[in-house]
Amino acid sequence: xxxxxxxxxxxxxxxxxxxxxxxxxxxxxxxxxxxxxxxxxxxxxxxxxxxxxxxxxxxxxxxxxxxxxxxxxxxxxxxxxxxxxxxxxxxxxxxxxxxxxxxxxxxxxxxxxxxxxxxxxxxxxxxxxxxxxxxxxxxxxxxxxxxxxxxxxxxxxxxxxxxxxxxxxxxxxxxxxxxxxxxxxxxxxxxxxxxxxxxxxxxxxxxxxxxxxxxxxxxxxxxxxxxxxxxxxxxxxxxxxxxxxxxxxxxxxxxxxxxxxxxxxxxxxxxxxxxxxxxxxx
Amino acid sequence: xxxxxxxxxxxxxxxxxxxxxxxxxxxxxxxxxxxxxxxxxxxxxxxxxxxxxxxxxxxxxxxxxxxxxxxxxxxxxxxxxxxxxxxxxxxxxxxxxxxxxxxxxxxxxxxxxxxxxxxxxxxxxxxxxxxxxxxxxxxxxxxxxxxxxxxxxxxxxxxxxxxxxxxxxxxxxxxxxxxxxxxxxxxxxxxxxxxxxxxxxxxxxxxxxxxxxxxxxxxxxxxxxxxxxxxxxxxxxxxxxxxxxxxxxxxxxxxxxxxxxxxxxxxxxxxxxxxxxxxxxxxxxxxxxxxxxxxxxxxxxxxxxxxxxxxxxxx
Ligand SMILES: [Zn+2]
Numbered sequence: 001x002x003x004x005x006x007x008x009x010x011x012x013x014x015x016x017x018x019x020x021x022x023x024x025x026x027x028x029x030x031x032x033x034x035x036x037x038x039x040x041x042x043x044x045x046x047x048x049x050x051x052x053x054x055x056x057x058x059x060x061x062x063x064x065x066x067x068x069x070x071x072x073x074x075x076x077x078x079x080x081x082x083x084x085x086x087x088x089x090x091x092x093x094x095x096x097x098x099x100x101x102x103x104x105x106x107x108x109x110x111x112x113x114x115x116x117x118x119x120x121x122x123x124x125x126x127x128x129x130x131x132x133x134x135x136x137x138x139x140x141x142x143x144x145x146x147x148x149x150x151x152x153x154x155x156x157x158x159x160x161x162x163x164x165x166x167x168x169x170x171x172x173x174x175x176x177x178x179x180x181x182x183x184x185x186x187x188x189x190x191x192x193x194x195x196x197x198x199x200x201x202x203x204x205x206x207x208x209x210x211x212x213x214x215x216x217x218x219x220x221x222x223x224x225x226x227x228x229x230x231x232x233x234x235x236x237x238x239x240x241x242x243x244x245x246x247x248x249x250x251x252x253x254x255x256x257x258x259x260x261x262x263x264x265x266x267x268x269x270x271x272x273x274x275x276x277x278x279x280x281x282x
Numbered sequence: 283x284x285x286x287x288x289x290x291x292x293x294x295x296x297x298x299x300x301x302x303x304x305x306x307x308x309x310x311x312x313x314x315x316x317x318x319x320x321x322x323x324x325x326x327x328x329x330x331x332x333x334x335x336x337x338x339x340x341x342x343x344x345x346x347x348x349x350x351x352x353x354x355x356x357x358x359x360x361x362x363x364x365x366x367x368x369x370x371x372x373x374x375x376x377x378x379x380x381x382x383x384x385x386x387x388x389x390x391x392x393x394x395x396x397x398x399x400x401x402x403x404x405x406x407x408x409x410x411x412x413x414x415x416x417x418x419x420x421x422x423x424x425x426x427x428x429x430x431x432x433x434x435x436x437x438x439x440x441x442x443x444x445x446x447x448x449x450x451x452x453x454x455x456x457x458x459x460x461x462x463x464x465x466x467x468x469x470x471x472x473x474x475x476x477x478x479x480x481x482x483x484x485x486x487x488x489x490x491x492x493x494x495x496x497x498x499x500x501x502x503x504x505x506x507x508x509x510x511x512x513x514x515x516x517x518x519x520x521x522x523x524x525x526x527x528x529x530x531x532x533x534x535x536x537x538x539x540x541x542x543x544x545x546x547x548x549x550x551x552x553x554x555x556x557x558x559x560x561x562x563x564x565x566x567x568x569x570x571x572x573x574x575x576x577x578x579x580x581x582x583x584x585x586x587x588x589x590x591x592x593x594x595x596x597x
Contacts, residue, residue, distance in 0.1 A: 086524075138594075163506075164506060169529040170505060170536055171539065173484075178591040178592055180460065180591075184464060204484050208459075208463060211456045212460050212461075
């Protein structure tokens with residue numbers, strides 16, 4: 001771990017000025033007003049209704065990995081290869097997103113230990129352009145897998161994505177097979193690949209690396225699916241079933257192994273890593 | 283008979299005039315052959331020039347043309363034999379994705395592809411080419427079969443996207459697509475994929491993660507439909523033409539980006555104006571690609587496939 005990452009890891013999450021406005025936060029689940037401090041100390045889980053709010057990449061890494069983990073450098077990728085612009089230039093959207101986020105894109109990799117077990121953890125951050133998968137996300141995913149292969153340890157990936165990085169067009173779509181090349185390599189090397197699905201995980205991310213885990217974990221209430229709910233509703237013109245595409249619904253339909261509360265994740269992962277010990281592939 | 287697209291209006295008008303002249307000339311003594319010839323030449327020129335400079339949105343319209351040849355047409359025109367195999371062995375048989383044993387100019391292959399249907403009845407039967415989990419699981423089963431018996435895999439991709447429905451989600455649409463992509467990458471035999479119409483998102487990738495990817499000249503391949511992209515980024519589907527332009531969805535653009543390897547030319551005026559000739563060109567191109575791969579060992583084929591996708595986005 002170099003000096004910079006050590007300093008960065010020791011920084012408190014986001015130094016906010018305490019004002020009336022951010023002293024309180026409204027729970028998206030039960031609409032109760034909660035003390036921001038209390039909410040954040042409870043890992044953005046509502047102490048009243050148990051709603052799991054979204055958290056950024058750094059907090060997620062800190063939550064899952066033991067102190068002293070290394071944050072991998074963001075990979076260099078071609079930026080704005082399509083020279084894309086809608087109402088705004090893609091490069092401007094990227095600049096905006098970067099101004100609000102400590103990382104250069106939506107996928108950050110930490111390499112360290114989970115309760116003493118060696119592990120690499122990749123985290124997709126919904127806070128960065130909706131977690132959308134472009135070349136930077138796909139490439140960072142692959143770098144994480146490479147690190148796990150080098151360290152001969154498990155790879156845990158925390159997914160969150162509202163959809164594809166449309167501004168990268170087909171190159172965004174090509175990240176699906178690209179990431180799958182790496183999940184296959186992990187498998188061939190006899191290393192465990194564990195997926196933690198968080199709110200929301202949809203689109204091409206779900207239809208590639210988010211559904212290929214040896215063990216699939218979901219956070220309570222997380223929205224997980226391939227197609228967006230509005231698209232489905234426009235297609236079938238019926239009301240969607242209760243709880244549709246939520247973590248518990250996926251569990252019921254056999255798409256995830258377990259729904260685990262945020263407070264229990266670290267311990268669950270540690271136990272799984274104990275069972276799924278790396279071994280040479282048969 | 284021909285169903286014209288909006289941008290083909292001038293062509294349609296010319297062709298209507300030609301038809302009128304012909305009808306009027308019948309039984310008449312007036313010699314109009316020189317005028318007819320002039321108009322026919324003009325019409326052919328116009329068709330050729332229109333189709334040589336189609337915009338991405340116009341190509342999208344051509345790729346979706348109701349009379350564009352589909353899987354079944356290619357089976358009829360391009361393959362010597364086709365033995366359909368069906369079912370995923372878990373739930374059902376999805377007619378949006380067809381597959382089976384086929385012979386291409388004497389080469390035995392496993393053929394898999396989307397079928398959209400050509401009239402109301404067949405479109406419903408094939409669910410407009412929008413695959414469900416059982417369709418992708420059938421594809422996986424057939425790919426595994428191909429691998430075990432050393433048969434190369436040929437896919438014809440033509441879908442607006444995987445089916446967005448409650449039941450498809452319940453049965454694991456995302457997982458089925460992910461596993462199908464994985465099955466492509468694992469193949470120990472040659473795989474040649476061709477986008478013959480629309481290559482829509484994950485539903486297309488699941489059958490196109492091959493070492494050789496071809497596109498018909500006027501087909502399109504994209505991460506989201508131009509309408510979908512426009513309604514999110516421009517907040518109106520009306521801007522689909524702009525979205526198609528910006529996303530670079532055409533075969534020509536995608537070849538420049540290194541995402542596809544080869545463009546198969548279509549007859550003047552698009553595949554729908556001559557399905558037979560289109561199929562012939564397609565069969566020849568796929569045959570050449572298969573022959574070029576036929577001597578490669580399984581590990582080498584997988585390496586080619588892996589490197590093709592790992593390269594994308596680097597540097
Ligand atoms: Zn609450």
